[in-house]
Amino acid sequence: MIHKTISLADQIFERLESDILTGVYPIGSLLTELSLSEDLGVSRTPIREAIRRLEQEHLVESSSKGMIVLSITPNDAMVIYDIRIHVEGLAARACAENITDEQLAELKELLDLQEFYIKKGDSEKVKNADSQFHRMIYQFAGSPVYYDTLAPLHNKTQKFRKASVSKSGKAEVSYNEHYEIYRAIASRDPEKAEQTMKYHVEQARARLAELTDLT
């Protein structure tokens, strides 16, 4: 078996990004290169490379005493949804125009997976499949620009979405919306793909607004 080696720097970036977005490191926490390198058991070099990238995404901010965890405010989250409503709409439209049959099959597979885990009640896996569904659309939209723009935005909303999706029976609603998006893309209907995606993200935005008392 071929073992593709992923650099420590990359692994650490993904881990730190995830830990920041899910609140393992709360907003305002102080991270130092030394403490991270001790915790993770690596030298400062890969830590630094990961931190520079987090800095670029404004997930941390340098201070004289170390790196301060920023994450995002509820207002930022609403702005992200406003942007996603438009840009994911464009991405879904582009997807309907450009997707190949193989890619379409992959998308369907992910949808089935989401259904499977909903029935099984594994909300962690559901959330995962949900995220991957969106990311896949970014990837199949025909330009890396979509992915580069949307993936960081999508990541940042995960933290907030967590509370929203996992409780109550909203998972089915989300799944049904995904299914409609899939159908529109599968029938190569750009107009409908954009419409259904926009509606889906608008609903997600509304679910969040409900929780945080923001408009």
Added chain:
Amino acid sequence: MIHKTISLADQIFERLESDILTGVYPIGSLLTELSLSEDLGVSRTPIREAIRRLEQEHLVESSSKGMIVLSITPNDAMVIYDIRIHVEGLAARACAENITDEQLAELKELLDLQEFYIKKGDSEKVKNADSQFHRMIYQFAGSPVYYDTLAPLHNKTQKFRKASVSKSGKAEVSYNEHYEIYRAIASRDPEKAEQTMKYHVEQARARLAELTDLT
């Protein structure tokens, strides 16, 4: 005088980003850490940190022989404009809702500067003021999300815009559009701010499409 020190890694990132976007390093060129460190007279450490960030923005891609310069295709540029049309519209709207009087004065000053350089015929400075005008709107929109999303997109279009704006008398047209955007923001008219900004970016997209025979 206080001398704020900017790290070598940051300086190198900005320099490489600019050099890639302006074609100093053509698409497909091979950059190695060693050759860059020799050319720039620094060690590999800050070079690596800069490269990791370029990689994150998909401006370079790692290969076994070094880093390959990617930049963007004309199609990517059109996608970027499609996204900017929507998101900068949102940003201008948010700006009209949130901008302070001081910020408004800053924006006006930049506009005047742009006018000044147009009359002087310094197209390099005009282009600079133009970019800064947009960036300022991202900053005054009330959430760092706007800046983080739009700044990389805007940067990437610079390379293509270069040919478009510098030739012919399009600079005045662009200035007039900026002025309309400013007026809408100054009168705190979100609807009109969004409208005028969308129109402005659409025009920029059209100017590029003309040059590259894309739609």
Added chain:
DNA sequence: TCATGAGTAATTGTATGCAATTATACCTGT
């Protein structure tokens, strides 16, 4: 008691060294 200053600790920025992987060139055998 409080301000001040020196010394110390903590932290980042940069350079360098070493290991591991991958490409290249050359050489040898058929």
Added chain:
DNA sequence: ACAGGTATAATTGCATACAATTACTCATGA
């Protein structure tokens, strides 16, 4: 002459060492 393999070179990944800056502590003097 060409295929295959070995040695060498090039390149990255990671760790460590050192320098410089900044924060902190504590003692001392007014």
